[in-house]
Each structure stands twice: as C-alpha cells, then as structure tokens.
Amino acid sequence: MAASLDTVFSALADPTRREILRMLLEDDMAVTDVAEPFAMSLAAISKHLTILAAAGLITQEKRGRVKWCKLDPDALKAASVWMQGFGQFEPVNLDAFEAFLERELGASSDRNLAD
Amino acid sequence: MAASLDTVFSALADPTRREILRMLLEDDMAVTDVAEPFAMSLAAISKHLTILAAAGLITQEKRGRVKWCKLDPDALKAASVWMQGFGQFEPVNLDAFEAFLERELGASSDRNLAD
DNA sequence: CCCATATTCAACCGTCTGGTTGACGATCCT
DNA sequence: AGGATCGTCAACCAGACGGTTGAATATGGG
Numbered sequence: 283m284a285a286s287l288d289t290v291f292s293a294l295a296d297p298t299r300r301e302i303l304r305m306l307l308e309d310d311m312a313v314t315d316v317a318e319p320f321a322m323s324l325a326a327i328s329k330h331l332t333i334l335a336a337a338g339l340i341t342q343e344k345r346g347r348v349k350w351c352k353l354d355p356d357a358l359k360a361a362s363v364w365m366q367g368f369g370q371f372e373p374v375n376l377d378a379f380e381a382f383l384e385r386e387l388g389a390s391s392d393r394n395l396a397d
Numbered sequence: 398m399a400a401s402l403d404t405v406f407s408a409l410a411d412p413t414r415r416e417i418l419r420m421l422l423e424d425d426m427a428v429t430d431v432a433e434p435f436a437m438s439l440a441a442i443s444k445h446l447t448i449l450a451a452a453g454l455i456t457q458e459k460r461g462r463v464k465w466c467k468l469d470p471d472a473l474k475a476a477s478v479w480m481q482g483f484g485q486f487e488p489v490n491l492d493a494f495e496a497f498l499e500r501e502l503g504a505s506s507d508r509n510l511a512d
Numbered sequence: 513c514c515c516a517t518a519t520t521c522a523a524c525c526g527t528c529t530g531g532t533t534g535a536c537g538a539t540c541c542t
Numbered sequence: 543a544g545g546a547t548c549g550t551c552a553a554c555c556a557g558a559c560g561g562t563t564g565a566a567t568a569t570g571g572g
Binding site: 322 | 561
C-alpha cells in the first residue's frame with residue numbers, strides 16, 4: 283500500500299518485472315502462469331511478484347490453491363506524478379496535459395479492470 | 398545517450414539521486430555545490446552524478462576546473478511514456494497521446510520516446 | 513487417504529550497489 | 543613556481559539483489 287518512490291522505481295528497474303506488468307495488463311494471472319514464459323524458476327518469479335506487490339504495483343489474492351495477481355497502477359500513478367514535476371521548466375503546457383489525461387482516461391480511479 | 402528503462406528507473410530508485418534532480422530543477426550546479434547539503438563524501442556524489450548522466454537524466458559540461466551539471470529530462474520522458482502505457486486497459490487512445498506529446502513537447506522529444 | 517498441483521521458505525551463491533578513504537591529475541590564483 | 547581548489551580514480555567493504563535448489567505447506571481431486 284504505502285509504497286515509497288524508492289520501492290516503486292526499483293521495482294520498475296528490472297525488465298522481468300516490467301514484462302510481468304505488461305502481461306498482467308492483458309489479464310489477471312496465477313503465479314504459475316506468470317512464470318511460464320520466463321526462463322527462470324518459479325521461486326524467482328514468486329520473489330518478483332512479492333516485490334511488485336510491496337511496491338503497490340500489483341495485488342495478490344489467494345483463492346484456493348491459486349494466488350491471482352492483478353495489476354494495480356496506483357503506485358505507478360504516484361511515480362508518474364512525481365516524474366511530471368520535472369517537465370515544469372520545459373515548454374510543455376501541464377494544464378493541457380492534465381486536461382488531455384482527464385479527457386482520455388476518464389474516471390480512471392473508479393474503473394480498474396472492467397473485464 | 399541511449400538510456401534504457403533499466404538505467405533510468407534504477408537511477409530514479411535512489412533518494413539521493415532524486416534529491417539531486419530536484420536541486421538541479423532550480424539551477425545548474427557544480428559537483429561540489431551539489432555535494433554540499435549531503436552527509437556523504439564528494440566521491441559518492443560524483444558517482445551518483447555519473448549514474449544520472451548515464452541514465453540520460455542530466456548532462457555534465459566541464460568549464461575550467463568546474464563541471465556543471467544540468468537537468469536533461471529526455472530519459473524521464475521515455476520512462477513516463479512507458480508508464481503511461483499502463484493506462485491502456487483504461488480507455489486511453491495511445492495514438493492521440495503520442496500526437497499530444499509531439500504537439501506539446503516539440504522536436505526535442507523525438508530522440509528517446511520509443512523503446 | 514493418496515497424490516498431484518500451487519506456492520512459498522530457507523539456505524546458499526555470485527554480482528551489483530552505495531558508501532568510505534587516500535592518492536592523483538587539472539586548473540585557477542597570486 | 544607554489545599552493546589551494548575541483549573532481550575522479552582505485553581499492554576496499556558491508557549489504558542488497560537476482561538467481562538457484564530442495565524441502566515444506568496448502569489445497570483440490572479421485
């Protein structure tokens with residue numbers, strides 16, 4: 283939950299973890315299924331998922347034997363907002379940027395995986 | 398510099414480096430001046446600056462004895478764009494997003510935007 | 513109950529990271 | 543020239559990181 287920028291950015295710094303996030307973009311997945319395309323052990327993937335969860339980038343819910351992993355972009359949003367602070371001195375119009383996001387993303391916070 | 402997402406995100410993962418970026422937001426600075434507020438050696442700060450430069454987040458220019466450090470948010474933009482990709486499962490139009498960036502950021506953003 | 517499946521735990525290993533210190537090459541100033 | 547200042551380099555250290563393997567803990571299905 284209370285993920286710091288430290289944990290979020292270091293979670294994103296690993297390509298395996300970024301690929302996992304990309305996969306979860308398409309659908310929620312079980313740990314075993316997340317691990318399948320990778321050339322590394324299940325235990326390694328399990329660790330990566332723990333790191334992603336600690337960073338607030340995914341949530342994990344156990345149903346029966348299976349632990350389902352689901353994208354949770356809140357921490358990503360926090361990091362994104364931090365990063366956008368560095369656009370200030372550039373000729374980008376942040377108000378227009380925000381308006382764009384609002385127009386394109388809509389009420390995103392209420393509408394997670396509507397699938 | 399062709400900074401990868403790996404190097405950008407891991408550069409951002411350190412709070413000292415993020416603080417350095419925040420300081421450079423206000424003004425360009427010499428290495429010694431960057432180091433001054435931190436409770437660590439000059440050599441450590443010098444290493445941090447090297448990492449930030451390798452990630453494409455700052456540029457360094459030596460004039461006389463003094464090496465000036467300057468913010469260069471191109472790599473930050475690339476990472477930001479990557480992160481925005483996780484709005485995909487929300488009704489965001491990525492083409493429109495790209496068009497927006499091109500319109501707002503101008504030619505300076507052509508270098509590092511795509512992966 | 514037995515067995516397969518799903519996932520984590522524990523110990524271990526090599527490498528990367530963030531810090532230190534001291535020596536060093538440049539450069540500026542008298 | 544001599545000395546102070548700017549910054550990096552090299553060697554070193556402790557700890558974190560990313561991976562492995564094997565054992566352990568649930569849970570589900572015949």
